[in-house]
Amino acid sequence: LYEKPANRFVAAFIGAPSMNFLEGKLVQDNGLVFVGEAGVRVRMPDERAQRYAKSVGAEVTFGFRPEHVALEGSETLPLKVKAVEPLGPHTLLVGTVGSAPFTAQMQAHVRADPDDMVTVPLNLANMHLFDKVTGAVI
Numbered sequence: 001l002y003e004k005p006a007n008r009f010v011a012a013f014i015g016a017p018s019m020n021f022l023e024g025k026l027v028q029d030n031g032l033v034f035v036g037e038a039g040v041r042v043r044m045p046d047e048r049a050q051r052y053a054k055s056v057g058a059e060v061t062f063g064f065r066p067e068h069v070a071l072e073g074s075e076t077l078p079l080k081v082k083a084v085e086p087l088g089p090h091t092l093l094v095g096t097v098g099s100a101p102f103t104a105q106m107q108a109h110v111r112a113d114p115d116d117m118v119t120v121p122l123n124l125a126n127m128h129l130f131d132k133v134t135g136a137v138i
Contacts, residue, residue, distance in 0.1 A: 008135040020102045022062040026055050034062050038098030045124045063128035066103040073121035081116045
């Protein structure tokens with residue numbers, strides 16, 4: 001249920017902090033790309049291209065758990081920090097991507113302050129796409 005949720009409800013219900021969700025559209029632009037508000041663009045992993053191809057043009061929800069941030073990655077999100085929560089082995093950066101709430105679990109000694117813009121690298125092996133209307137996993 002945690003690693004492969006069947007729908008958005010289950011994905012949101014399991015895990016703490018909860019999964020992050022960004023609303024947008026899946027488009028074809030030199031590969032499959034998720035495009036969300038405020039210019040957020042995330043290129044989908046090549047190994048998922050065939051699976052997601054039938055959803056090009058659809059309104060979707062991009063799901064990403066806070067702990068699936070990478071140390072570095074080619075795909076990133078711009079996070080406007082609202083709060084910093086040092087928790088010992090890691091630090092939570094709580095803020096927004098566009099207007100959507102977003103939490104990123106970062107390394108323990110990350111340097112960030114409220115109102116900072118931070119680039120969050122993504123580990124897309126763990127991302128999810130959900131149909132915006134039905135909530136079902138794509």
